[in-house]
Amino acid sequence: MSISTKPASGFRDFLPKDVRRRQFVFNTIERVYESFGFERLDTPCVERLDTLLGKYGEEGDQLVFKILQRGDKLQRALQAEEVKDTDLADAGLRYDLTVPLARVYAQYRNDLPRFFKRYQIAPVWRADRPQKGRYREFFQCDVDVVGSSSMTVEAEVTAALATILKELRFNDVRIHVNHRKVLLALMQVSGIPESQESDALIAIDKLDKVGRDGVIAELTTRGIADSAVTKLMAVLEGCPGPGQPGFSNEAMLAHLQQSLSASEEGEAAVSDLSDLLEYAAGGAAASLICLDPYLARGLSYYTGPIFEIRSDDFAGSLGGGGRYDGLIGMFMKGDVPACGFSLGVERILVLMEERGLFNDDETHVDVMLMLWDKETTASTMALAAELRSQGLRVDVYPDHDKYSKQFKYAESRNIPVVVMMGADESAANEVTVKNLTTGTQVSVPRNQAALTIRELSSPG
Amino acid sequence: MSISTKPASGFRDFLPKDVRRRQFVFNTIERVYESFGFERLDTPCVERLDTLLGKYGEEGDQLVFKILQRGDKLQRALQAEEVKDTDLADAGLRYDLTVPLARVYAQYRNDLPRFFKRYQIAPVWRADRPQKGRYREFFQCDVDVVGSSSMTVEAEVTAALATILKELRFNDVRIHVNHRKVLLALMQVSGIPESQESDALIAIDKLDKVGRDGVIAELTTRGIADSAVTKLMAVLEGCPGPGQPGFSNEAMLAHLQQSLSASEEGEAAVSDLSDLLEYAAGGAAASLICLDPYLARGLSYYTGPIFEIRSDDFAGSLGGGGRYDGLIGMFMKGDVPACGFSLGVERILVLMEERGLFNDDETHVDVMLMLWDKETTASTMALAAELRSQGLRVDVYPDHDKYSKQFKYAESRNIPVVVMMGADESAANEVTVKNLTTGTQVSVPRNQAALTIRELSSPG
Numbered sequence: 001m002s003i004s005t006k007p008a009s010g011f012r013d014f015l016p017k018d019v020r021r022r023q024f025v026f027n028t029i030e031r032v033y034e035s036f037g038f039e040r041l042d043t044p045c046v047e048r049l050d051t052l053l054g055k056y057g058e059e060g061d062q063l064v065f066k067i068l069q070r071g072d073k074l075q076r077a078l079q080a081e082e083v084k085d086t087d088l089a090d091a092g093l094r095y096d097l098t099v100p101l102a103r104v105y106a107q108y109r110n111d112l113p114r115f116f117k118r119y120q121i122a123p124v125w126r127a128d129r130p131q132k133g134r135y136r137e138f139f140q141c142d143v144d145v146v147g148s149s150s151m152t153v154e155a156e157v158t159a160a161l162a163t164i165l166k167e168l169r170f171n172d173v174r175i176h177v178n179h180r181k182v183l184l185a186l187m188q189v190s191g192i193p194e195s196q197e198s199d200a201l202i203a204i205d206k207l208d209k210v211g212r213d214g215v216i217a218e219l220t221t222r223g224i225a226d227s228a229v230t231k232l233m234a235v236l237e238g239c240p241g242p243g244q245p246g247f248s249n250e251a252m253l254a255h256l257q258q259s260l261s262a263s264e265e266g267e268a269a270v271s272d273l274s275d276l277l278e279y280a281a282g283g284a285a286a287s288l289i290c291l292d293p294y295l296a297r298g299l300s301y302y303t304g305p306i307f308e309i310r311s312d313d314f315a316g317s318l319g320g321g322g323r324y325d326g327l328i329g330m331f332m333k334g335d336v337p338a339c340g341f342s343l344g345v346e347r348i349l350v351l352m353e354e355r356g357l358f359n360d361d362e363t364h365v366d367v368m369l370m371l372w373d374k375e376t377t378a379s380t381m382a383l384a385a386e387l388r389s390q391g392l393r394v395d396v397y398p399d400h401d402k403y404s405k406q407f408k409y410a411e412s413r414n415i416p417v418v419v420m421m422g423a424d425e426s427a428a429n430e431v432t433v434k435n436l437t438t439g440t441q442v443s444v445p446r447n448q449a450a451l452t453i454r455e456l457s458s459p460g
Numbered sequence: 461m462s463i464s465t466k467p468a469s470g471f472r473d474f475l476p477k478d479v480r481r482r483q484f485v486f487n488t489i490e491r492v493y494e495s496f497g498f499e500r501l502d503t504p505c506v507e508r509l510d511t512l513l514g515k516y517g518e519e520g521d522q523l524v525f526k527i528l529q530r531g532d533k534l535q536r537a538l539q540a541e542e543v544k545d546t547d548l549a550d551a552g553l554r555y556d557l558t559v560p561l562a563r564v565y566a567q568y569r570n571d572l573p574r575f576f577k578r579y580q581i582a583p584v585w586r587a588d589r590p591q592k593g594r595y596r597e598f599f600q601c602d603v604d605v606v607g608s609s610s611m612t613v614e615a616e617v618t619a620a621l622a623t624i625l626k627e628l629r630f631n632d633v634r635i636h637v638n639h640r641k642v643l644l645a646l647m648q649v650s651g652i653p654e655s656q657e658s659d660a661l662i663a664i665d666k667l668d669k670v671g672r673d674g675v676i677a678e679l680t681t682r683g684i685a686d687s688a689v690t691k692l693m694a695v696l697e698g699c700p701g702p703g704q705p706g707f708s709n710e711a712m713l714a715h716l717q718q719s720l721s722a723s724e725e726g727e728a729a730v731s732d733l734s735d736l737l738e739y740a741a742g743g744a745a746a747s748l749i750c751l752d753p754y755l756a757r758g759l760s761y762y763t764g765p766i767f768e769i770r771s772d773d774f775a776g777s778l779g780g781g782g783r784y785d786g787l788i789g790m791f792m793k794g795d796v797p798a799c800g801f802s803l804g805v806e807r808i809l810v811l812m813e814e815r816g817l818f819n820d821d822e823t824h825v826d827v828m829l830m831l832w833d834k835e836t837t838a839s840t841m842a843l844a845a846e847l848r849s850q851g852l853r854v855d856v857y858p859d860h861d862k863y864s865k866q867f868k869y870a871e872s873r874n875i876p877v878v879v880m881m882g883a884d885e886s887a888a889n890e891v892t893v894k895n896l897t898t899g900t901q902v903s904v905p906r907n908q909a910a911l912t913i914r915e916l917s918s919p920g
Contacts, residue, residue, distance in 0.1 A: 005567035005791050008508045008551050013564055015571065016499035016578065023500070035848045037825045037855030039476035040483070044597050045505060045583065046525075046553075048468045065506075066528040068549050070587055078543050088548065089528050091468050093506075104473055107465035111475065113873050115858055118476065123505065127530055137504050148858035152831070155841055156856060163848070275834075282842020331465050365497045371612070374735075381615055382742020388495045388623070395497030396616060398575055398608035413573050 010128070010136030021358050025349055026121050026141075028167050033119040033143055036160045041118040043100040045093055045125075052092050055099050055330065063126040065093040065136075093125035097142040098327065098340070105146055106331035115147040121345070133350065141319075144340030146328060151272055153339045154305050154323065155279035161309065161341060162284035165318075168348065169357055173311045173318065174242055175288045178295035179273055180302045180322070182256060185266030186293065189259065190232040192224060198300070200224055204236065205296035208310070212237065215294075235259045235293070242290035243312065249277055252291040272304060301327050307341060314351060319344040367453045368395040368415045370406045372422040380421050383431070383449060390450040411436055417456050419449060470588070470596030481818045485809055486581050486601075488627050493579040493603055496620045501578040503560040505553055505585075512552050515559050515790065523586045525553040525596075553585035557602040558787065558800070565606055566791035575607040581805070593810065601779075604800030606788060611732055613799045614765050614783065615739035621769065621801060622744035625778075628808065629817055633771045633778065634702055635748045638755035639733055640762045640782070642716060645726030646753065649719065650692035652684060658760070660684055664696065665756035668770070672697070675754075695719045695753070702750035703772065709737055712751040732765060761787050767801060774811060779804040827893075827913045828855040828875045830866045832882040840881045843891070843909065850910040871896055877916050879909060 007013050014022060030040070046067065053061050066089035069077055077087040094100055097120045105116060121141045128134055143160065145153045158175055165173055187197050203218035210218065212233070219229045239255035240246040253274060260266025273291060280286050297306050297320055304323030311318075321341030328336040352358055367387065369380050377400075384394045395415065397406045403420070410418050420432040431449045434441040435456040444452045467473050474482060490500070506527065513521050526549035529537055537547040554560055557580045565576060581601045588594055603620065605613045618635055625633055647657050663678035670678065672693070679689045699715035700706040713734060720726025733751060740746050757766050757780055764783030771778075781801030788796040812818055827847065829840050837860075844854045855875065857866045863880070870878050880892040891909045894901040895916040904912045 003510055003791060004508065005511075005563045007504050007563075008506055008511075011504035011506055013504065013567070014502035015564075015568060016501060019500045019502050022502075034824070035853045037828075037853065039824065040479045041476060042474035042479050042482075044467050044471035044473065046468055046471055046585070046597060048464065050463055051465075051468075062530070067553075068526040068528045068545060070522070070545075074545060078538075083538050085528060085530075085534060093527075103465045103467075104475075108473070108475060114869060117855075125506070137506060145858070150858045150860070152837060152841065152856060152858045156844075156858075159841075159845065278838050279841050281838055283845040331463060364494065364499065368497075377612060378738050378741055381612065381619075381739050384616075385619065385743040393495045393497065395577075396612060398605070398610045398612045398616075400610075409574060 008136075010130030010134075012135060012137070016364075017360065020362075020364065021353070021360070022139075022349060024358065025168065025345060025352070026139075029121060029141055029164055029343065029345070030119070032160055032164045032167065035163075036117075036156060038117045038119045038143055038160070041101070041104065041120050042122070043094070043097075043104060043120070045123070046091050047094050047100065047103075049086060049090050049092050051103055052095055052099065053086070056095055060095060063128055064095050065125045065127050067091045067093070095126060096124050097122060097140050097342075098144075099330075101142070101144055101146075101340075102328045102331050105328050105336065109332070113147075115145060117143075117145050119143045135346075138346045141343040141345040142340060143343070144338055146336055146338045149325070149337040151275035151305075152279050154272075154276045154307075155283065155285070157321070157339060157341050158276075158280055158285035158289060158307060159283035161307075161319075161343065162288050164343070165288070165309070166284060168352065170311070170318070170348075170351075172313050173288060173309055174290045175285060176242060176292040176295045176308045176310055177273070177276070177289050177305060178292055179269035179305050181265040181269035181304070182260065182273075182293055183296060185260040185263035185269060186232060186235060188263045188265065189235065190228045192228045192232065196222070196224055200232070201296040202298075204232075204294050205298070207294040241294065242292050247290070249289065249291050252293070253277065256291070256293065276305060297322065304339070309344075316347070317344065318347055318351075363414060363416055363457075364393065365395045365413065365415045366392045366457060367417045367419055368397060368406075368410045368413075369419045369421070370403060370410075371397050371400050372420070372426075373400055376421055376423060376426045379426060383419070383421065383446065387450055387453070392450060392453060407436065417453050419453065421446075468596075470590030470594075472595060472597070476824075477820065480822075480824065481813070481820075482599075482809060484818070485628065485805060485812070486599075489581060489601055489624055489803065489805070490579070492620055492624045492627065495623075496577075496616060498577045498579045498603055498620070501561070501564065501580050502582070503554070503557075503564060503580070505583070506551050507554050507560065507563075509546060509550050509552050511563055512555055512559065513546070516555055520555060523588060524555050525585045525587050527551045527553070555586060556584050557582060557600050557802075558604075559790075561602070561604055561606075561800075562788045562791050565788050565796065569792070573607075575605060577603075577605050579603045595806075598806045601803040601805040602800060603803070604798055606796055606798045609785070609797040611735035611765075612739050614732075614736045614767075615743065615745070617781070617799060617801050618736075618740055618745035618749060618767060619743035621767075621779075621803065622748045624803070625748070625769070626744060628812065630771070630778070630808075630811075632773050633748060633769055634750045635745060636702060636752040636755045636768045636770055637733070637736070637749050637765060638752055639729035639765050641725040641729035641764070642720065642733075642753055643756060645720040645723035645729060646692060646695060648723045648725065649695065650688045652688045652692065656682070656684055660692070661756040662758075664692075664754050665758070667754040701754065702752050707750070709749065709751050712753070713737065716751070716753065736765060757782065764799070769804075776807070777804065778807055778811075823874060823876055823917075824853065825855045825873065825875045826852045826917060827877045827879055828857060828866075828870045828873075829879045829881065830863060830870075831857050831860050832880070832886075833860055836881055836883060836886045839886060843879070843881065843906065847910055847913070852910060852913060867896065877913050879913065881906075 123137050124140050192200050199222040257270045301324045302322040303325040306322035308320040309318040323339040325337045326335050328338050384396050387394045429446050430443050432443045433452045584600050652660050659682040717730045761784045762782040763785040766782035768780040769778035783799040785797045786795050788798050844856050847854045889906050890903050892903045893912045
């Protein structure tokens with residue numbers, strides 16, 4: 001056979017061991033989000049092309065996987081003088097989870113709670129060139145609150161994130177927090193004109209990649225006037241930043257309040273950040289939040305606080321988010337306040353694997369019943385039913401092979417305990433339970449099987 | 461805005477209430493399969509086109525959603541003299557979960573256990589014309605055992621199905637069982653030539669739609685000789701069938717043994733079915749299994765026992781399966797024994813909804829904390845963190861609205877209990893806990909909040 005049995009390029013198979021690792025992380029995230037009152041939303045993998053296109057910039061549009069028309073529609077499209085890919089397709093695979101959320105909110109808002117707190121953990125698709133660690137199908141893990149402008153939302157979202165990170169044993173991370181309006185005020189007080197804002201933001205966002213001198217060089221290269229650079233850096237460096245000696249959120253907040261008081265945006269931002277710190281103080285995020293005036297994040301749609309999870313122990317971030325009061329409005333009239341976060345779950349999985357944080361030894365089958373011969377098979381299978389009804393996860397070896405082969409199989413599957421029920425045991429209405437690690441083996445009356453399996457399973 | 465906010469035609473959004481119903485069913489299925497030692501496999505939604513095409517017949521190939529090429533490859537394909545859809549695409553959305561299983565088994569068989577017991581609950585896509593109850597994206601729920609020819613496998617698969625059906629409260633169903641070789645033997649002893657086998661099988665499979673006279677008419681229309689029809693019906697009607705007075709598996713087995721003894725296939729089939737009944741006797745499937753010589757199922761790839769879940773209370777089936785010892789070999793040399801079942805999970809969801817089997821009242825948030833004013837907000841949010849660490853699912857109302865509005869919101873979300881922590885309570889280090897259904901309201905010291913919430917939540 002010449003057919004390849006590999007998955008398509010950029011796609012992955014997850015064998016049971018991989019699935020268990022991924023599910024462990026997904027389940028942890030779901031459980032925490034649900035403990036914060038978030039509810040799960042599921043949207044289709046396929047969206048109309050006019051839902052997807054025009055939302056991610058030209059580069060993003062190119063990366064949308066489009067689904068080929070069929071039958072007459074395809075024939076008609078092919079007969080056009082100039083065939084365009086948007087005529088050959090009218091649907092595509094979703095590119096992220098934010099556009100579907102905005103569409104769903106616009107479509108069903110009358111059926112949704114006034115405050116819509118949803119999470120979604122689901123695959124998205126991008127036609128990027130596949131490379132190490134970059135796939136064409138990968139999971140995103142989004143949480144958003146739609147409907148409130150209160151900073152309690154930011155406090156809750158960051159608290160949920162901090163709880164997840166703690167449960168997954170990321171003990172060395174910070175949640176960097178800035179505010180879109182801090183950035184705007186910074187531009188204003190430095191005298192950087194609106195036309196140069198995005199250039200300046202790109203430059204200062206690079207601090208952790210290029211350092212402070214690199215930022216200054218980048219600002220100058222991008223044509224920011226020297227006087228503006230000097231003023232900007234004076235504010236940015238006027239107070240120790242995250243990770244620097246002497247850093248504190250209180251000091252940073254006071255510094256920003258003083259430095260940005262000439263700007264209306266600055267005052268609004270400082271008020272929001274002050275509320276956020278106040279509301280977050282008693283929760284899990286309090287010790288992780290760091291005000292960071294350098295944090296810019298690329299996306300221009302943020303309108304309020306912005307977040308990013310970082311650590312000194314790895315490059316890049318574990319996800320980011322913020323308040324985007326205009327974005328939901330892309331599918332409906334009027335702005336709707338919203339704040340969300342996208343956790344970099346694929347990155348988290350890679351780091352957890354590198355750090356050996358997965359407990360792969362955890363058993364997924366409690367006991368395997370061995371088969372002796374055809375005559376005793378029915379009663380072995382009946383025992384399997386009894387044990388399952390008592391809450392045990394039970395595998396039954398399917399064939400009448402030699403015991404040595406059956407033992408080997410159980411070991412290869414990491415099954416800790418096996419049960420033998422041969423002719424002798426059957427005659428005596430007994431079972432023999434054996435722990436394959438310790439070698440301990442006992443024969444007990446059949447009705448004590450579950451108890452004995454549990455006893456022999458527990459370590460020590 | 462003129463952009464539609466509906467999902468693409470044939471696709472569905474699942475709001476949180478729908479998700480809860482679907483997850484309840486999926487979780488039940490997963491839990492049962494895992495208690496039988498099955499492990500979860502995840503494969504990509506997108507497969508290479510040469511993996512998909514040629515596996516589902518010409519009609520099936522037409523229904524595969526193909527993904528448009530991009531960039532140069534697309535341009536080259538469009539410049540061909542005759543543009544074919546298979547040149548415009550090199551990947552597609554998976555059409556079922558069986559072909560991916562076969563591909564995965566061929567690719568990773570050396571890393572997989574000798575007996576590979578996997579389940580997969582995942583969406584598949586078919587470019588069918590959308591209509592009521594038929595969608596272009598729907599979930600399949602497959603379980604398969606690869607690697608053993610023993611009838612213990614059939615016994616385990618049917619026992620798992622029976623357990624799932626019981627847990628989902630389908631108390632009125634039967635698992636119809638037949639054997640591919642029973643059907644072949646029936647043809648042989650009736651004198652129906654091989655060339656007419658598939659015609660004859662299509663006819664007898666229609667019993668529950670057209671009745672016995674309809675089956676005879678269909679056989680005659682399809683050109684089966686009268687003498688063969690007479691012989692065939694004599695065997696089929698020689699023993700009461702499932703649902704008829706006097707039916708028993710033992711009687712049916714004895715009847716088949718006698719009627720088909722002239723055929724080698726018949727003897728092999730009767731031996732298999734006898735083993736299957738023997739092994740299943742002590743488990744959950746014993747009371748549901750009905751030997752049914754009419755059951756044919758369309759797919760020609762079955763080689764052994766075949767199953768279908770049916771009921772007198774609804775038309776059609778809740779899924780089907782069987783043994784297909786040749787199918788895995790489509791991606792590798794040599795046959796691999798395998799047996800599987802695809803549970804009709806979308807059908808199950810519709811029936812459960814029609815029958816009111818979902819418990820939508822089940823709460824998904826244990827308590828909502830109300831907000832009094834800005835000053836008390838931080839301590840309310842700290843309380844939320846404490847309650848969550850004690851295992852409660854806690855929502856915090858985000859805005860400083862009037863209490864009446866907050867009560868209304870909690871009711872709209874079916875949240876049973878709320879906590880108030882106004883200025884008076886805060887001063888006294890107390891909280892007021894209120895059950896919104898009964899109106900019961902008590903003030904307790906703050907450190908007793910979790911206990912009191914649990915007390916006021918429990919019914920009665």
